[in-house]
Amino acid sequence: MNELVQAPGAYDPKAVEAKWRERWEESRTNATDLDHPGKPYFNLMMFPYPSAEGLHVGNVFAFVGVDIHGRTRRLQGFDVFEPLGFDAFGIHSENYALKVNTHPGQLIPQNIRRFREQLKRVGLMIDWDHELSTTDPAYYKWTQWIFLQLFKAGLAVKKSAPVNWCPECKTVLANEQVIDGFCERHPDVKVHQRFLEQWFFAITKYAARLLENLETLDWSDSTRLMQTNWIGASKGADLEFPTPTGDPIRVFTTRPDTVFGATWVVLAPEHPMVESLTAAEQRADVEAYRRQTAEMDIVSRKVGDKEKTGVFTGSYARNPATGEDIPIWVADYVLMEYGTGAIMAVPAHDERDFEFATKFDLPIVKVVEPNERGPDGEPLALPNTTWEGTLVNSGQFDGMSAGEAVTAITEWLESIGGGAARTQYRLHDWCISRQRYWGPPIPIIYCDKCGTVPVPEEDLPVVLPETDDFRPDESGVSPLARLDSWYHVPCPKCGTTARRETDVSDTFLDSSWYFLRYPSTDYSDRAFDPELTKKWLPVSQYIGGNEHAVLHLMYSRFITMALHDLELLPFEEPYRSFKAHGTIVRDGAKMSKSRGNVVIPDEYIDRWGADTFRMYLMFLGPYQEGGDFRDEGIAGIRRFLDKVWTAVSAAPANAAPLAPTVQRKLHQTVGKVTDDTEGLRYNTAISALMEYLNTLRSEGGASAEALNPLLIMLAPFAPHMAEECWERLGHGESIFDATWPAYDEALAREDEIELVVQVNGRVRGRVTATRDITEDDARALALGDETVKKHVDGKEIRKVIFVPGRLINIVVG
């Protein structure tokens, strides 16, 4: 990179940016009057985790894109509220603290200070009066309060769930810490499954609503689709298979039409009926198998391509359709947490069942004849999972199409035994318990007499006790359990000595409601003020990374819905609009510390200025797709800003009306930039601004009249520089109190167009014509062109296609 030499009077970003940072702060330009908004607009960006490495270029890319949107909205007359906070609890911070052997309570404030300073240099329109941190007791008091509201509503329940357990670390591992079934830290120690009592939020109760509402939301399609897949609705039916114990086995199936082909039943190893259905002579085998399953970690348990295993229980269930007795097996390819934990096996029409039948030599009965045939007309090989087929071997249903049979068979089974149509969701309840230190303690007390007692609201927050002893230990419970004085408390109900819940809650709970808190950060006596909430929420526009498309967005939607049902919020969806931004790579490769190709924002801001850096990030590609950062390119943006600066410095004082060509280009630019910023296509908006400036320059200079609208449209991208230029053109107010230029289509229209002439679809000439030229005139004009003549002469004109204002295509043959 070349050192930039400053000529006197040249654009000096350092000075300009320092001046306006100070000025904005003094005049409180970025503070929003929350109590009296005219047109409130809540512009939300995903708050960052304040890592020790400092602000990442990915953060800057994300925030700048949101900021441009917010600043544009402000120029368009909205009262924009653009707050920011820090998502500072969680295992990420804790692990780092453990690594550098410093208390997270000490590290986090340092990191936040550094982040705040870095963020201020980027020139974001943040209203810092409403900053928050999830680690602040004044914040997590309300995180705990939300837990209590859900607890009271029966939406927070304690249940046993499998976790990954490393016998060497003697601790719970996250799925990511399990590598091919082994512990990340102990590569020769196998991780196995263990059951722990944990707190869950009953998000599955909301599955149908979370899914339905998706259709009404203005969200990126990709995000909606990911949420849809995550919720994973499957239409089907519960069917009952009677057993000798008197209790039937309930199975869930999406293919009730194939019930006549069910030749055995499978229970998950954890299924409660395994015990009573295991015959004496099979007991040893079944128990061994269940032990073997329990020794697996929960990741490899679910890997689909491993060989099927299973064991016969020795008992039989009756197929309700055929009346035949079929064997009951136990196999780990059936999962307890999905459906009913039991399935009917239809090997002819399910690949997994087919594989199992082949291995254990179980009968295969074809019940659907596919419409499709093989190349020689012979039937397709089994298994075949198609819906396009006709029932066979299915008694009175023979000949019916598979699709019709779904309802017919479900209804028939319902009338003669057990059967009911049902939609099953893949979504699981949300486990919020973490056996860790760095999070908000779950506000629950266990009393031997009174049982599970919620901490009374007036006792909130349950402050996370300060202790140097925060390392996870071999007990597998949270370090908080070791703090005797904290752990033992009087029961809020009966006063006898009781014990606190020692788990802390999931970071996703902290971030599931932070947007509700922003407007109300001044209130210490309520989570969110009803008046302010009514004025400012739901969020007008939310922009963030697609890495949070599933969990964070799903959880915050759920919490909002639950609070709505508790009549604490007047709306049930938190974000009117959500758009996902893309990711930035460098020189075509992912950025990573190990590759050493990470862009450090401070270095670029020092060298080029924040405005150039912001604008370059936006110029790399469509905001929603991301882009490829290359050091060579940034100079182009700086050159553009230099040219704007020069044009402003040279602008004549007395205003002349705009030349027609300039006026036309101006309106075309306003139209394009307005559209493009609306659609977050910042890259093409910038190129339109460049084209406009190029036009001004080729017209031999620019008046203030021509530059004012350019500066306003440039201001969201390069706020400091635009402010300075605005002031230099004699404006007293901040440019952000100016009004976005109006687009006039009539003024943007070109009178003369270049009409493309094609012969047989190939361009053979271009003629200038008026915009509204008729087909006859166009045809005459086209046939007058020498080159066109050459291609047409001596041939018969078969057809002429005329696209008004665009082209004429002469088809000859």
Next chain:
RNA sequence: GCCCGGGUGGCGGAACGGGUAGACGCAAGGGACUUAAAAUCCCUUGGGGUGCAAACCCCGUGUGGGUUCGAAUCCCACCCCGGGCACCA
């Protein structure tokens, strides 16, 4: 395996519901200014060919087919890259 994106010059990327492929920028080459360089300004720049020239012709948007007067854009098959899900019955 399944579900989404995406493959366009030397590079990042443009191209409204099928209608001038390569906007804008980077890099490169040439020129002006300068003692010189930087900066700045002007010109050229997808590949190939014909012509002294003005011009003109052919090829070209991952690959192979198709639909159409006309395809980067629509359809079918396939290859590659990125992301998500993954024994979900």
